[in-house]
Amino acid sequence: MLSVSSHLTTYLIIGLVLFVMGIYGMVRHRSFMGMLISTELILCGASINFMAFNRFVLPDPAIGQVFTLFIMGLAAAEAAIVVSFILAVYRKYHTDDPSAVHDLRH
Amino acid sequence: MSTYVFIAEALFFAFVILTFMGAILAVRARLLMHAVLGLAVCLLGVAGLYFYLGSIFLTMMQILIYVGAICILMVFGVMVGYTPQEIAESNFKGKNRFLAVAASFTGFFLLLIPLLRATFTPALEKTGDFSLPWLGETLLYRYCMAFELISVVLLAAIIGAIILATGGRES
Numbered sequence: 001m002l003s004v005s006s007h008l009t010t011y012l013i014i015g016l017v018l019f020v021m022g023i024y025g026m027v028r029h030r031s032f033m034g035m036l037i038s039t040e041l042i043l044c045g046a047s048i049n050f051m052a053f054n055r056f057v058l059p060d061p062a063i064g065q066v067f068t069l070f071i072m073g074l075a076a077a078e079a080a081i082v083v084s085f086i087l088a089v090y091r092k093y094h095t096d097d098p099s100a101v102h103d104l105r106h
Numbered sequence: 107m108s109t110y111v112f113i114a115e116a117l118f119f120a121f122v123i124l125t126f127m128g129a130i131l132a133v134r135a136r137l138l139m140h141a142v143l144g145l146a147v148c149l150l151g152v153a154g155l156y157f158y159l160g161s162i163f164l165t166m167m168q169i170l171i172y173v174g175a176i177c178i179l180m181v182f183g184v185m186v187g188y189t190p191q192e193i194a195e196s197n198f199k200g201k202n203r204f205l206a207v208a209a210s211f212t213g214f215f216l217l218l219i220p221l222l223r224a225t226f227t228p229a230l231e232k233t234g235d236f237s238l239p240w241l242g243e244t245l246l247y248r249y250c251m252a253f254e255l256i257s258v259v260l261l262a263a264i265i266g267a268i269i270l271a272t273g274g275r276e277s
Contacts, residue, residue, distance in 0.1 A: 003111075005118040005158050012221050014122060014155065018129055018148075020214045025133035027206035033184060037132050037145050040176065044152050055159045059229035061236050062244035065161050066252075069245070072171050073256045077263035079176045083183035084267035 011052035019045030031096040032086045036079065043075050118158055125151030138184050146177040160236045 004010050018041055025038030047068045054064020086096065093101055128151055131144025153168040234240050245253055 021129045024210035051159045060234040080267040084271035
C-alpha cells in the first residue's frame with residue numbers, strides 16, 4: 001500500500017527541495033524581482049516544514065498553523081516593500097541589476 | 107476503500123509534481139513574467155500539500171494571500187517597472203551558474219543528512235484539534251501580542267511602500 005503522504009520525512013524533503021531551489025534562484029537571478037521570487041520559495045519551504053511538524057509531532061495542531069499564518073503576513077509585507085523598492089531603484093538607476101546599484105560605494 | 111487511498115496518493119503526487127515544476131519554472135525561466143507564473147503554480151501545489159497536512163483553512167489562505175495577492179503584486183511590479191525588452195534581458199545576465207549549483211547542493215546535503223538521521227517522536231496526546239474555532243482562539247488569546255505586532259508591521263510596510271513608490275515621481 002502506498003502511504004507516502006502520511007510520513008513526516010516526505011514533507012520535510014519537499015520543504016528542503018523548495019528551500020534549496022530558492023537558494024539556487026537567489027544566486028542565479030540577476031534581477032531584484034527574480035530574487036524576490038526566490039525568497040518566496042524559501043519562505044514556502046519553511047512554511048511546509050512548520051506545517052509538517054505541526055501535523056505529525058506537535059501536541060497542539062493550532063501552533064504550526066499560527067506560525068504559517070505569520071509567515072504569510074510577513075511575506076506579504078516583504079513583497080509590498082520590495083516591489084516598491086524595485087520601482088524606486090528602477091526610477092533612479094534605470095536598471096534592475098543589483099550590482100549596478102552602488103551609490104554608497106563612490 | 108483502497109481505490110480511494112490510491113486516488114488520494116495519486117493526487118498527492120500530482121500536487122508534489124505541480125510544486126516542483128512550478129519552482130523549476132520560477133527559478134529557471136528566462137522571462138520574469140514566466141517566473142512569476144511559475145511561482146503561482148508552485149504556490150498552488152503547496153496549497154494542495156497544506157490540504158494533505160490537515161488544514162483546509164491554510165489551503166484557502168495560501169490561495170488567497172499568496173496566489174491572489176502576492177503574485178498579482180509581482181505581476182504589477184514586472185509590468186510597471188520594466189520595458190518589454192528589459193523583461194526579456196534582465197534575467198540571467200551573470201554567469202554564476204556554477205556558484206548557484208554549488209551553493210544549492212551544499213545546502214541540500216548539509217540539511218538532508220541530519221534530516222534523515224534524526225528521529226521525531228510524535229506527542230503522546232493531542233491537546234487541540236484542527237478546527238477553525240480552536241485556531242482562532244489560539245491566535246487571538248495565546249498569540250495575541252504577535253498578532254498585533256504583525257498588524258503593525260503590515261501597516262508600516264504599506265505606508266513605507268506608498269512613500270517609496272511615490273517619492274521622487276516629480277523629478
